[in-house]
Amino acid sequence: MRKIRLLGDPVLRKKAKEVSQIDEYVLNLVKEMFEVMYANDGIGLAAPQLGVSLRIIVMDDGKPRVMINPQIVYKSEEKIVGEEGCLSVPEIFENVERSKEVIVKYRDENNVEREEKFVDYSARIVQHEYDHLDGILFVDLIPAERRAAIREKLLDIVKRSVHQR
Numbered sequence: 001m002r003k004i005r006l007l008g009d010p011v012l013r014k015k016a017k018e019v020s021q022i023d024e025y026v027l028n029l030v031k032e033m034f035e036v037m038y039a040n041d042g043i044g045l046a047a048p049q050l051g052v053s054l055r056i057i058v059m060d061d062g063k064p065r066v067m068i069n070p071q072i073v074y075k076s077e078e079k080i081v082g083e084e085g086c087l088s089v090p091e092i093f094e095n096v097e098r099s100k101e102v103i104v105k106y107r108d109e110n111n112v113e114r115e116e117k118f119v120d121y122s123a124r125i126v127q128h129e130y131d132h133l134d135g136i137l138f139v140d141l142i143p144a145e146r147r148a149a150i151r152e153k154l155l156d157i158v159k160r161s162v163h164q165r
């Protein structure tokens, strides 16, 4: 199984590329993403977290979904604050402000174009995973004083990421 890339790994900071074709490689990658996500009790995973800089998200908010080349076409003005964690930033949980509702356009694993509305917790997962495709991590979005408070822990993760590479 591929390893989960940790904070400090450059692949997590790259803007991921669009998937041009949903082929065998992409489908195998999606399968592996689900395996890694479930093995680590995750609820979402983006391809860059496995070291692959492609615009693919998997998530399971009670219903497993694959989103290929997702686009957030609507974000509500209304925001809500909730706790987030990330398999690439282990053992850190911080409050993040997100839009309460989003509408996402994406292709599923069968190459069917879909448009779906997500609310609350599900909208939070989508926004978190989508950010990964643009090289953004949830710890980038927390207040500076919180980031300062967890600085040492973040540096420890960066050190681990260096050993892992």
Ligand SMILES: [Zn+2]
Pocket (backbone or CB within 6 Å): 085, 086, 087, 088, 128, 129, 132
């Ligand atoms: Zn994450």
